Amino acid sequence: MTPVLPAIQLLPLAGAVPAWRAEVDAPRWRAGCEAAAGAGGRLAALWASDERDRGQGFCVRALLVLYEGLVCLELHLADATQTYPDLSDLFACATRMQRAAHDLVGVIPQGNSDRRKWLRHGAWPEGVFPLHRDFALASSFAPGDDHYPFVRVEGEGVHEIPVGPVHAGTIEPGHFRFSIVGEKVLRLEERLGYKHKGIEKRFESMTLEDGARLAGRVSGDSTVAYAWAYAMALEGMAGVRPSARALHLRALLLERERVANHLGDLGYLGNDCALTFGFTQFWRMKEDVLRSNARAFGHRYLMDRVVPGGVACDVDSASAQAMIAEALRLKDELRTLRSIYYNHAGLQDRCITTGRLLPLTAARLGIVGLAARASGHAIDARVHPGFAPYDELQPRIASHRNGDVAARIVVRFEEAFESLRLQRLILEHLPQGALRTPVGEAAEGAFGIGWIEGWRGEVLVALEAGRGGRVRRCHPHDPSWQNWPALEHAVIGNIVPDFPLINKSFNLSYAGADL
């Protein structure tokens, strides 16, 4: 079923998920997005690329999620202008993506949106755009000024607490600027981009085959999701479909990644309430999962196990029995720990009503993944559109309406149980087939999209082939882009010492969004 957007001719894209693309001009870009927003669609990603070598100026792409599937709108900007119609009034999450697109390519949204820099710290000067094709990969600049105008909150007794980017614990770098009265948070402003390492630029110097390994390293905790999304995009453009066995093994890896991360997060959430008992128990379980990953697949975090065309690992019957037994044991242990968490008055008191993100706010911000499901939005790419093999596995969606830290804990528990069930289902009925189907060379200019529901939310990879089997442009998109702004809203009105708990309940990626 092809989605209908006014006056836009949609061309279907081959691949595992329903997707279309269309070249549009500025008025239709705007009208298409308005129609999508009106129909309850979301903005999944927005990025720009330099097409001047083809005489097409700069190109801005918006990836929309509609009921029918994904729609990628491509707007080519005439050589002289670098402006395009702003989308931030339709999709709040567009703001930071537009700022990043400006920092990297220099395209300017025409509208009232925030124009401050986002990814650019002092590493490259204003007016230099790393994703221009004439920008040398090896360029380096003297560290520049990193002045950034934070929004100031005025009023009696209001003061600011700057936190980060270096923290007291060993965590990823990010700066948080709190405006507070006493202990109450009036406003939080995030400043990210400290982990920008030029991944998109690096892709352009790689072959499509090698790109898979880099994609698996965009955000280490979601390596399976990224590697699969990249493989899905590449297989789509090359017209290859992996065997049923390979797809089931991929789903097994993805569910193992989900369980490991949910266990780790549940432990951290206990720890942030000073319930160290929960931390040690959950982390013991996570460690068990990681060790059996190493035994069964040869890598604790499952890096490079998903490869274009299939998988680079297999499961024999002994290993399958061991993993089934492990899943059953984890289920029992998880049940016990769930009843401890749910019945612990101190823990529940810390989590209930803390960091509430109401369903309406969540919808306006267009948030995705686990956080969206905890705020009443039952969206999960495994269920809808249900890419293979999830169309057969029929996963059950877990959601909650309260949108607080407690709701995100509930959703994590439910998803972990469901993941363990899916793992058993996969292992008990593992189909036969080739582990790896050869992926032929993709034609120059071929375009593919991968869309995978990772543990944090939907991971998207948009991939364009260049000459001679090389990557022309690859844009990996982390769900954290959508969800970081939601954190700013969730903490309003909470007290400062509850922020770490709220932050951990979202557990967003810095590396994945900083690229």
Next chain:
Amino acid sequence: MNSAPAIAFQILQSVLVVLAAPLLMGWVNQCRAWLQNRSAPSVLLPYYTLAKLLHKDAVIARDASPLFRLTPYVLFGCMWLAAGIVPVLATGLPFAPAADIIALVGVFALARVFSALAAMDIGTSFGGLGARREMLIGFLAEPAMLMTLFTAAFISGSTQLATIVDTLAHREFAIYPSLAFAAVAFLMVLLAENARIPIDNPTTHLELTMVHEAMILEYSARHLALIEWAVAIKLFAYMTIGFAFFVPWGIAEAGNWAALPVALAALLAKLALAGAGLALLETLLAKLRLFLAPEFLSSAFLLGVLGMLIHFLVSG
């Protein structure tokens, strides 16, 4: 009274407290680890940590005033003084008449004021944050502490620690319901004053949730060692105050060498039990929301007052 043996006892106690305090910390940490199903670090770990810190070069903020450098010594001194006043091993120590329970609370308050000032001295936002929270907890904990101590003082008719302990330890056994209330209140104050769960989390790395740790974030090397040591002595002192009031049995009299082994053994047993109990509490409880800390401490205050009222009800 200030005979040579008594002075020897005083010196013995003061040295013992300073040397044994890190051991108590190590024991509590070991019990916590066991209760959390972790393999525990050595009970001597706090000593190694102190030795490590004492060997390092101190880094001091450019804008730090002498107050910042002075504070670790003041803290250590205050805690040591407090430990000298409390009847840990023996009653009738030469130091004891120098301060009664009100002065003892004052000594702790002095240390608190200095650490809060030092935290604000360097001007980082976390120092101010921690100092503000510490003062919030402190001004609620002090009255609760006084109420608790007054209950015991009313029973013995004196605010002198030695007299109170003598009365409670050597009088024939009697059950004082008022002391039960006071004991619960005291336990709550002990947790709050020593930055333990559920009020503060001594092992957290989340700077925004810290109370005591936020105040000492900028300290390093010997300064940090002295502060950590002072924290250990404070916990030791608080526990021994608790023993003196609620389980005083076994304590010696100054100069009575024959009673010393029993006193030492009793102290060791009590500390081992109390340390394990503290670890158990900390394992079972989650940290309270910061704004529930006032409620927690008001409950302690209320229990202290109830204890006093019951004393009058029963005795009157």
